[in-house]
Structure formats: C-alpha cells, structure tokens
Amino acid sequence: MKAIVVGAGIVGSSVAYRLAQAGASVTLIEERGVGGGTSRVTFAWVNACEKLSSEAYYRLNFAGREAHARILEEFSDANWYHRPGVIQWQGAEAEAGGRDSAEPLDKLRQLQTWGYPAERLSHDDLHRLEPELNSEVVGNAPVILYPKDGWCDAVVYAGSVVGGAMERYGLTLVDAKVTGLKITAGRCDGVVLADGTVRTADIVVNCSGRWSNDVASEKEYQIPLAPTVGLIAYTQAAGVKLKRALRTPLVNMRPDGGGRFMLRSNELDKLVAADAAPTTDHPQAQELLRRARKTIPALEKIEVEAVRIAIRPIPKDSYSAIGPVPHLDGYYVAVTHSGVTLGPFIGEAVADEVINNRTRPELADFRPSRFFN
Numbered sequence: 023m024k025a026i027v028v029g030a031g032i033v034g035s036s037v038a039y040r041l042a043q044a045g046a047s048v049t050l051i052e053e054r055g056v057g058g059g060t061s062r063v064t065f066a067w068v069n070a071c072e073k074l075s076s077e078a079y080y081r082l083n084f085a086g087r088e089a090h091a092r093i094l095e096e097f098s099d100a101n102w103y104h105r106p107g108v109i110q111w112q113g114a115e116a117e118a119g120g121r122d123s124a125e126p127l128d129k130l131r132q133l134q135t136w137g138y139p140a141e142r143l144s145h146d147d148l149h150r151l152e153p154e155l156n157s158e159v160v161g162n163a164p165v166i167l168y169p170k171d172g173w174c175d176a177v178v179y180a181g182s183v184v185g186g187a188m189e190r191y192g193l194t195l196v197d198a199k200v201t202g203l204k205i206t207a208g209r210c211d212g213v214v215l216a217d218g219t220v221r222t223a224d225i226v227v228n229c230s231g232r233w234s235n236d237v238a239s240e241k242e243y244q245i246p247l248a249p250t251v252g253l254i255a256y257t258q259a260a261g262v263k264l265k266r267a268l269r270t271p272l273v274n275m276r277p278d279g280g281g282r283f284m285l286r287s288n289e290l291d292k293l294v295a296a297d298a299a300p301t302t303d304h305p306q307a308q309e310l311l312r313r314a315r316k317t318i319p320a321l322e323k324i325e326v327e328a329v330r331i332a333i334r335p336i337p338k339d340s341y342s343a344i345g346p347v348p349h350l351d352g353y354y355v356a357v358t359h360s361g362v363t364l365g366p367f368i369g370e371a372v373a374d375e376v377i378n379n380r381t382r383p384e385l386a387d388f389r390p391s392r393f394f395n
C-alpha cells in the first residue's frame with residue numbers, strides 16, 4: 023500500500039511511523055519542517071485527567087498515555103518524555119473537551135474509580151516536594167498530585183520517530199506544501215503540491231492540524247474547526263528548583279530544560295489576538311511572568327526570554343475527529359486538540375484501520391462522519 027501523510031507534527035509523525043512500520047510505502051509531506059506547526063508551541067502535558075467530560079474521551083486520552091509508554095520502548099535513546107509528576111489545585115480551568123474542575127475532590131474520586139494515578143497531597147507534603155512554592159497562593163485549596171504524569175517534548179519526539187521511520191522502514195520525507203487533494207472518479211488518489219507536482223497514493227491521511235481545511239479545499243470534505251489561540255512564555259534560565267508541572271488558577275508552569283520555565287494560562291489566552299507579535303513585552307506574557315513570580319518568589323529577577331503564539335486545531339464540538347471522511351474513499355483525517363497526548367495512539371489506531379482493516383472501538387465516538395449528513 024502507498025500512503026501519503028500530510029503534516030509532520032506529533033500526530034502526522036506518529037501516523038507515518040506506524041504506517042511505515044506496518045509495511046506501507048509512506049511519503050510524509052511537510053512544509054514547515056518536522057514539528058514546525060502547533061507541536062512547536064504546546065504545554066504538552068500528557069494526560070487524561072483533564073478529560074472527564076465523557077468517559078469515552080477520558081478513555082481515548084488514557085490510551086494516549088499508554089501508547090506513549092509503548093513507543094518509548096522502541097527507541098533506546100528516547101529523551102522526550104518526562105514524568106516527574108504534575109500538581110494541581112482548585113479552580114484550574116478545563117482544557118478543550120475537559121470539565122471545569124470546580125469540585126476537585128469529586129474529580130479525584132472519579133479519577134481514582136477509573137484507575138488514574140492521582141492522590142490528594144497534604145500541604146506539608148506539597149511544601150516538602152516543591153519547597154520554592156509560595157504557600158499563600160495555594161491557600162487552603164485541596165491539592166492533587168498526579169505522580170505518574172508529565173510532558174513530552176513534541177518536536178524532539180516528532181524528529182526522532184520520523185528519523186526512525188526513515189532509517190528502519192524507508193519512509194520518504196518531502197519538504198513541500200500540499201495545495202489540494204487529487205480526486206479521480208470520486209476517490210482520493212493523491213495530493214497536488216504547490217509546484218503543481220502530483221503525488222499518487224492508495225490512501226491520503228491528512229494530519230495538518232489547524233491547516234487541515236486548506237489541504238482539503240473542497241467544502242464537502244472539511245471538518246468544521248473552532249480553533250483557539252494559545253500563548254506560551256519562556257523564562258530565562260533561572261537556577262530555581264521546580265521539579266513538577268503546576269496546573270493552578272494563576273498560571274500553569276513547568277520546567278522546560280536548561281533551567282527555563284514554560285508559562286501559560288487559558289484565562290490569559292482569551293486576551294491574545296491570533297495575529298499578535300510574539301514579543302517578550304506582550305502584556306499577557308508579562309502577566310504570566312507576574313503570576314509565576316507570585317507562585318515561585320525565587321523567580322523575582324528572572325525575565326521572559328521568548329514568547330510563542332499558536333492556534334490549537336480543535337474540531338467544532340471540541341472532540342477529536344479521526345477516521346475516514348464520508349463520501350471520499352482513500353481519504354482519512356486526524357485532527358484534534360490534545361494531540362500531544364493522543365499522537366502516539368492515533369498512529370497505532372490509523373495503522374490498524376488502514377493497513378489491517380481493523381476498526382478501533384476507541385474511536386467510535388470521534389469519527390469525522392458526525393459532522394456530515
């Protein structure tokens with residue numbers, strides 16, 4: 023089978039790797055460099071604990087966590103998945119497709135019932151684990167520790183699995199922009215590139231994230247999206263110890279290597295314009311810094327070193343859209359928020375469906391067909 027995968031973010035690189043491993047002859051087409059899209063600007067918390075709006079969505083994200091562990095074992099030099107734990111306290115906002123955690127102890131009970139590694143942390147234990155934390159910002163809020171959670175360096179991941187697929191399974195990586203699908207007698211049998219070249223395949227998998235509908239320019243094959251803007255501020259190297267990620271009402275923050283911290287907030291994202299320049303004096307970046315300093319007072323003299331802004335690829339109802347697109351054989355799409363959590367699982371599932379003809383039940387509620395009559 024000849025497959026074309028469009029987009030080498032965390033989703034497309036996972037799909038290309040698994041398809042090639044399963045024996046397909048795979049061409050991966052990417053216009054911005056591997057990991058050059060939204061996967062370059064992400065908090066990248068690999069989790070299912072923010073996905074309680076439906077059990078199916080929780081299970082899907084849980085499968086994402088498990089698939090991360092599996093692909094890790096296939097790369098002896100893997101250095102992208104960090105799992106020191108994540109700490110959360112009251113009032114933290116829901117992610118897309120998530121539920122507001124207004125009742126943290128209800129949430130904890132639900133997660134424990136579903137077998138998620140999560141426990142209540144006493145304030146003394148919190149101080150022992152993260153001594154730099156200002157206990158005043160926590161107040162008397164209940165604190166939850168996800169001891170096995172962490173984050174994935176999505177660009178490192180994408181680079182590694184694409185490199186692995188080239189080396190081991192003969193994947194071809196093409197640096198080009200796809201401008202449309204090639205459709206012959208009602209079937210998708212390839213793509214057209216910006217220079218007019220046509221590439222043919224038995225199956226095209228569109229993993230181009232927020233740009234998905236530019237690749238399929240025909241309206242009848244487009245997934246309705248409701249993208250949102252996200253801003254991430256990166257601090258200077260700080261020499262300050264914070265081991266785990268924090269998800270808090272003020273700021274979400276975590277170590278980002280080299281002593282830097284990554285800062286973000288859903289609340290502040292709502293104030294960011296999609297076309298804003300990602301400058302270090304951006305008001306929301308400065309507000310993130312103020313909140314981070316309040317949370318970790320030792321950051322007092324540390325400044326924002328870089329800012330990045332991205333658009334989240336979110337299907338209109340906030341849930342993933344993964345599967346064949348109705349009325350167009352040969353065309354499959356995988357567009358989702360929480361792509362960092364889900365990417366490795368999507369790779370496995372797409373390979374199973376496309377190569378082995380095995381329908382994956384985990385995807386039953388997340389088919390693109392729900393958007394089409």
Ligand SMILES: Cc1cc2nc3c(=O)[nH]c(=O)nc-3n(C[C@H](O)[C@H](O)[C@H](O)COP(=O)(O)OP(=O)(O)OC[C@H]3O[C@@H](n4cnc5c(N)ncnc54)[C@H](O)[C@@H]3O)c2cc1C
Pocket residue numbers: 028029030031032033034051052053054055056057058059060061062063064065066067068069176198199200201229230231232233234236237251252253254286332333334335356357358359360361362363364
């Ligand atoms: C601020 C922020 C915080 C986030 N936090 C989390 C989190 O904590 N946990 C989590 O799981 N997720 C999180 N996400 C979401 C996650 O980052 C995305 O869902 C994920 O990166 C999407 O990956 P992707 O591979 O689908 O898209 P992308 O990474 O955007 O990859 C798509 C690729 O397609 C390429 N492409 C597009 N059009 C074309 C074309 N026409 N021709 C060729 N190539 C093309 C692009 O260049 C790009 O490289 C966050 C996102 C943001 C913005």
